[in-house]
Amino acid sequence: MFPLETYHKAMEVFLVETRRRPPTSTLAQLRDSKGLTQKAVADAVGVQRVTYTQIELGTKRPSLDVALKLAQFFEVPVEQLFAEAKHMERDAKGD
Numbered sequence: 063m064f065p066l067e068t069y070h071k072a073m074e075v076f077l078v079e080t081r082r083r084p085p086t087s088t089l090a091q092l093r094d095s096k097g098l099t100q101k102a103v104a105d106a107v108g109v110q111r112v113t114y115t116q117i118e119l120g121t122k123r124p125s126l127d128v129a130l131k132l133a134q135f136f137e138v139p140v141e142q143l144f145a146e147a148k149h150m151e152r153d154a155k156g157d
Contacts, residue, residue, distance in 0.1 A: 072130055072140040088143050089118045092136045107131040 093103055104114035107128055116122035117132075124132065133140035 068130070068140075072126060072133075089132065092138070093118070096136075103132075103135065106135050 089103075093100065100115050100118065101111045104111040107114070108131065109117075109128060113122065117124045117128070129140055129143065133143055136143075
């Protein structure tokens with residue numbers, strides 16, 4: 063489905079960034095900006111609503127495949143799903 067290079071780059075980011083902080087704020091912001099429900103996003107990427115909710119809340123990490131589907135759905139690089147959450151974490155700490 064995705065080129066191998068995309069998987070490799072996304073895997074690097076995914077493994078490093080999701081250990082620091084899940085992309086909860088980023089996903090919620092992206093979803094809200096499009097006026098979508100959690101169910102609508104979950105259906106679009108092929109997961110149950112409860113699973114998407116857990117990903118958005120940060121209680122569950124998405125698989126790499128789901129992370130790539132989310133990035134494609136929201137039309138952002140997969141890195142952005144994690145990078146914004148990292149910046150928000152720094153901002154919250156006052157850095």
